[in-house]
Structures are given as C-alpha cells and as structure tokens.
Amino acid sequence: MLTRLRFRLVLSHLTVIVLAMGLSGVLLLSFFERYFLEATENSLFAQARITAQSLVPGAIADGPVIDVQTPLTNTIQQQTTSNIYLQSSRTTTTASDQDALGESGVQLGAQLTTRIHILDQAGIVLVDSLDELTGQDLSGIEPVKTALGGSSASTTIDGTMLVALPVSADGEAVAVVYLSQPLSDVVAVLQDLRGRWGLATAIGLLLSAVAGSILSQVIVNPLLRLTTAVEAVAEGNLDQKVVLNRRDELGRLSAAFNEMTDSLRAARQIQIDFVANVSHELRTPLTSVKTMTETLRNGAADDLEVRDAFLETVENEADRLIGLVNDLLLLSRADSRVLNLRPAKVGLAEFIQAQVRPWMARTETAIQAEVDADLTAAIDTDRIAQVMINVLDNAVTYSRPGGAITIRATGTDKNFVQVSVKDEGIGIAAAELPRIGQRFYRTDKARSRSQGGSGLGLAIASALVEAHGGRLWLDSTEGIGTTVHFTLPKA
Numbered sequence: 001m002l003t004r005l006r007f008r009l010v011l012s013h014l015t016v017i018v019l020a021m022g023l024s025g026v027l028l029l030s031f032f033e034r035y036f037l038e039a040t041e042n043s044l045f046a047q048a049r050i051t052a053q054s055l056v057p058g059a060i061a062d063g064p065v066i067d068v069q070t071p072l073t074n075t076i077q078q079q080t081t082s083n084i085y086l087q088s089s090r091t092t093t094t095a096s097d098q099d100a101l102g103e104s105g106v107q108l109g110a111q112l113t114t115r116i117h118i119l120d121q122a123g124i125v126l127v128d129s130l131d132e133l134t135g136q137d138l139s140g141i142e143p144v145k146t147a148l149g150g151s152s153a154s155t156t157i158d159g160t161m162l163v164a165l166p167v168s169a170d171g172e173a174v175a176v177v178y179l180s181q182p183l184s185d186v187v188a189v190l191q192d193l194r195g196r197w198g199l200a201t202a203i204g205l206l207l208s209a210v211a212g213s214i215l216s217q218v219i220v221n222p223l224l225r226l227t228t229a230v231e232a233v234a235e236g237n238l239d240q241k242v243v244l245n246r247r248d249e250l251g252r253l254s255a256a257f258n259e260m261t262d263s264l265r266a267a268r269q270i271q272i273d274f275v276a277n278v279s280h281e282l283r284t285p286l287t288s289v290k291t292m293t294e295t296l297r298n299g300a301a302d303d304l305e306v307r308d309a310f311l312e313t314v315e316n317e318a319d320r321l322i323g324l325v326n327d328l329l330l331l332s333r334a335d336s337r338v339l340n341l342r343p344a345k346v347g348l349a350e351f352i353q354a355q356v357r358p359w360m361a362r363t364e365t366a367i368q369a370e371v372d373a374d375l376t377a378a379i380d381t382d383r384i385a386q387v388m389i390n391v392l393d394n395a396v397t398y399s400r401p402g403g404a405i406t407i408r409a410t411g412t413d414k415n416f417v418q419v420s421v422k423d424e425g426i427g428i429a430a431a432e433l434p435r436i437g438q439r440f441y442r443t444d445k446a447r448s449r450s451q452g453g454s455g456l457g458l459a460i461a462s463a464l465v466e467a468h469g470g471r472l473w474l475d476s477t478e479g480i481g482t483t484v485h486f487t488l489p490k491a
Contacts, residue, residue, distance in 0.1 A: 005223070006216040013212035014205060021201045025194075032193060036186040037161070041154050044163040047114055048177040052167040060168050113185075117178040123148055126175070138178065147176045159183050222250045226257060238265045281324055285317035327456045334463035341380040341467060345491035348375045348409045348417065355388040356407065363396050366404040375409055376491040377417050383464045384488065390457035391421045391484050398425035398482070416470060417490055422483040428476040436474055461486070 118127035123139025138144050146153035147164035150173065154163045160182050167175040222244050229240040238261050244254040292310045301307045333339050349371040356367050395405045403424035412418040428436060436458060461484075462472040470487035 006213075006220045009216035009219065010209060010212040013215070014208055017204055017208040018201075021197075021204055025197045025201065029190065029193060029197065033186075033190055036189065037156070037183075040161055040181065040183065040186060041163065044114065044154070044161060044179050044181055045152070045165065047116075048163055048165040048179050051116055051118075051179075052165065052175070052177045114179050114181045117180075119144065119176040119178055121148065121173055121175070123176070141178075144176060144178055147178070156183070159187065219250070222246075222254065226254065229257065229261075233261060233264070238268065278328070282321065285320050288317045289314050324456075327460055330460055331456065331463055334460075334467055337467070339383070339464075339467050341383060343378045343380050343468070343489075345376055346379055346381055347373075348377055348419070349373050351381065351384075352388070352407055352409065352419075355385060355392070359392055359396060364401075365396055365399045367392075367407070368404065369407040369409075371407070371409040372411075375411060375417055377488040378491045379468060379488055383467070387461040387464050387486065388421075390461040391486075394457060395421055395423040395425070395482075395484070399423045400425055403481070411490065412487065415490055416487040418485060418487050420483055420485045422481060424481040427478040427480050427482055428474070429478050433474065433476055436476075458484075 114129075116127070116129040117125050117133065117138065119138060120126055123137050123144055125133045125136050125138060128134045139148060141162070141164075143153035143155050143162045143164035147166045150166055152163075152165045154161065156162070160180050163179045165177045165179075166173055167177055222242075225244075226242055229242050232240050240257075240261050242254040242257050244251050246254075292314050296307060296310055300310060330339075349369075352369050352371055356369055359365075360367055392405070399405060405424075406422045407419070408422075409417055409419045458472070458474075465472045465486045465488070469489050472484065472486040474482060474484055476482035
C-alpha cells in the first residue's frame with residue numbers, strides 16, 4: 001500500500017510537470033511561430049515596397065502599414081533596405097528599360113534570399129531575380145490575382161511565403177511586385193526551439209522524478225512508522241510512541257497518535273482499577289452477608305437478640321450494596337451522556353440554605369452560607385442536591401473539632417456562577433491532590449470504609465457538574481483545609 005502511495009505521489013508530481021511543460025511549450029512555440037511568420041511577412045512587404053520604388057521611379061506601392069517596432073522585424077527591414085538601396089544605387093533604371101530591370105533584379109536576387117518578380121498588368125513576368133520565369137503568366141496564383149485586382153495579398157504554400165503588391169504611377173496601375181521567400185530559416189529556428197524544449201522537458205522530468213521520489217519518501221516514511229505503531233496498538237501494545245520533530249500535518253498526526261495511546265493506557269488502567277475496586281467493594285459486604293447467614297443457619301437464629309443484630313447487619317450491608325450499585329449506574333449514565341437533566345431556574349441562596357439545614361441539625365460543625373440573594377442558576381435540582389450532599393459529607397467528615405465550613409456563591413462571568421465549599425479540616429497532601437476525584441480513590445481508606453465511603457462521592461459530583469456544562473476542582477493545604485469549587489450555568 002505504501003509503495004503504491006509512493007508511486008502515486010511521484011506519478012502525480014510528474015503529471016503536473018508534464019502538463020505544465022506541455023502547455024507552456026505549446027503556447028511558446030505557437031507564439032514564436034506566429035511572431036516569426038508576421039516578421040517575415042512584414043519584411044517581404046517592406047522589400048516589395050522598396051523594390052517597387054527603386055525600380056519604378058515615381059511608383060506608389062499599395063500595401064499594409066508595417067509595424068517596425070519589434071526588434072526582429074526592424075533588424076530584418078534595416079538589412080533589407082540597405083541591401084536594396086545598395087543595389088539600386090549602382091543601377092540607373094526606368095520603367096521602360098526592361099534590360100536594366102532584369103539586371104537589377106538579378107543583383108537583388110543575389111543579394112537577398114527573397115525571389116523577386118516584376119509582373120505587368122496581365123500577370124506576365126517582366127523580371128525574375130533568378131531569370132527562370134521571365135515571360136510566363138503567373139496571374140493564376142492567388143496572391144497575384146488579388147494584387148492584379150488592386151489589393152495586396154500574402155499566403156504560405158509548401159513552406160514558402162508569397163507576397164504580391166500592386167504598383168501604380170500617375171494614378172494608373174503599372175505593375176505588380178511578387179515576392180516569394182522560403183521559410184526554411186523559420187522552420188529551422190522552430191525545430192531548434194522544439195529540440196531545446198524537448199531536452200528541457202526531459203531534464204525537468206528527470207529532476208522532477210528524483211525530487212518527487214525524495215518528497216514521497218519524506219511523506220511515506222513517517223506514515224510507515226505510524227502504520228507500524230497503529231498495528232502494534234491494534235494488537236494490544238499501548239506503549240507505542242511515534243516521534244516526529246515536525247510542525248506540519250504529519251507532526252500533528254503523530255502528536256495526536258501519542259495522545260491517543262496515552263488516553264488508551266489511562267483508560268485501560270482506569271478499567272483495571274475499576275474492576276479491582278468494584279470487586280473489593282463488593283467482596284466486603286457480600287462476605288459479611290454470607291458469614292451472617294451461615295451463623296444464623298448454624299443456630300444463632302434461636303437467640304432472638306443475636307438474630308436481630310445479625311439481620312440488621314445484613315440489611316445495612318444490602319443497603320450499602322444498593323447504594324454502590326446506584327452510584328455505579330449513575331456514573332455509567334453520566335459517561336454515556338444519558339442523565340436526562342431537567343434544568344430549571346433556581347435561586348441559589350434559597351437552594352443552598354435548603355441543602356445546609358439537614359447538616360446543621362446533625363453535626364456540631366458550624367456551617368455558614370454567603371450567597372447573593374439575586375443569584376440564579378439553570379440546574380437540575382435533584383442532581384445538584386446530590387453534588388452538595390457529596391461535597392458537604394466530605395467537608396463534615398474531614399473537618400477538625402471546632403472548625404467551620406463556609407459556602408460561597410459568586411457570579412464568575414456572564415455565563416457561569418461559582419460555588420465554593422471551604423472546610424477547616426485536615427487537608428490533602430500535595431502528592432495525593434491530583435488523584436482526588438478518581439473513582440474509588442480515598443486518602444484514608446480505613447476511615448472511609450468504616451464510615452461506609454466508597455471513594456465515588458467526588459467522582460459523582462464532578463460527573464454531575466460536567467453534565468451541566470461546568471467543572472469541579474479542588475484547592476487544599478495539608479493541615480489547613482480544603483476548598484471544593486464547581487461552576488454552574490447561569491439562568
């Protein structure tokens with residue numbers, strides 16, 4: 001697969017190069033071909049006009065206006081003009097002196113690569129620079145036919161450009177200048193350009209293939225390492241790390257992969273710990289229930305006082321199991337986001353006072369609430385009441401004798417209110433603080449178990465707060481006390 005990917009990357013790279021070179025080559029070659037043909041045509045019209053004016057005194061040559069601004073055309077015309085004037089200065093011609101015209105025509109033909117014909121109004125050749133077609137009728141040639149009609153014309157036939165220009169004197173048509181020039185030079189130049197373009201394309205393709213191979217290797221090799229790591233993770237090896245010191249998409253992909261494996265390792269460890277903790281928490285009450293029932297079966301039931309005490313213990317352990325199962329179901333529903341909250345607008349001052357009153361009646365710890373009377377929140381009262389119960393239970397349990405618990409609620413911003421429950425208890429060691437809130441984790445396992453704690457209280461509180469869109473966190477100093485903060489959405 002990766003080999004095919006590397007081949008496709010190289011092939012796509014070469015395809016782009018071929019398309020770019022091909023399109024640029026076609027455009028440039030067509031431009032140069034049109035440029036050279038126009039330059040040659042302009043040159044021939046210039047030669048025809050100068051020939052007419054030098055061989056037929058007082059003649060006026062009709063034809064297109066020649067643009068001599070381009071360097072190539074200007075150079076050609078300058079060379080042509082100087083050659084023709086050089087030849088015409090050595091001859092003395094008149095319109096009726098055919099021998100002089102013939103001599104001048106031969107000299108011009110020798111000096112220029114252009115073949116020159118002077119035709120009369122019937123299309124008969126009066127002068128041929130090569131002295132081959134003198135006396136022949138060329139009126140059937142298309143540009144000559146157009147020139148005999150009074151208009152200049154040009155065409156290209158079999159690699160030769162033909163130009164015909166009508167000549168008039170004293171307002172009457174007297175002749176036609178007919179020029180032909182092979183395009184061998186233009187063809188040679190274009191062939192040379194095609195050859196150079198082909199060579200440049202071949203070199204470009206070779207270099208592009210090398211560059212594409214290197215680039216594809218740079219892209220594919222990290223993917224190969226990622227694929228190997230993913231296959232290892234699929235087989236259960238979660239200790240995989242892909243190190244790519246890059247800031248591009250592949251670097252971000254490797255970072256995301258590493259974060260994923262870290263999360264998977266953490267999730268697996270949580271799962272292992274969860275199963276172990278659940279097994280441990282279930283084993284204690286189940287063992288107690290089994291022991292009590294065996295004792296009752298072995299005769300303890302005959303003693304009514306012992307029987308009632310044992311049955312009370314069985315009932316308490318059953319209640320503990322039910323509470324544990326309910327907590328686990330609640331956490332499972334929170335993880336699955338199926339708590340079905342019913343938020344309503346609630347005044348926090350009245351709500352918090354309602355949660356504090358039962359605790360004031362059964363504990364000697366002083367509890368005071370400082371909440372703005374107009375502060376409201378959009379909450380599911382049953383769920384947040386459970387949060388307050390869990391948080392206050394921890395605060396009361398771990399408070400020192402004579403300590404106090406303070407509850408404050410403030411509007412942190414336009415979207416959330418913050419509730420803080422501060423105790424003056426034993427606090428939490430800094431090393432243990434990051435683990436507080438993990439499921440089944442307890443700082444004092446023996447004390448918590450004797451009081452019925454399972455280590456799920458803060459985990460449940462955090463899950464319920466997060467279900468409301470808030471968050472829960474702790475600040476604690478060992479020996480001074482702990483503050484539990486959580487945020488709730490404003491109404």
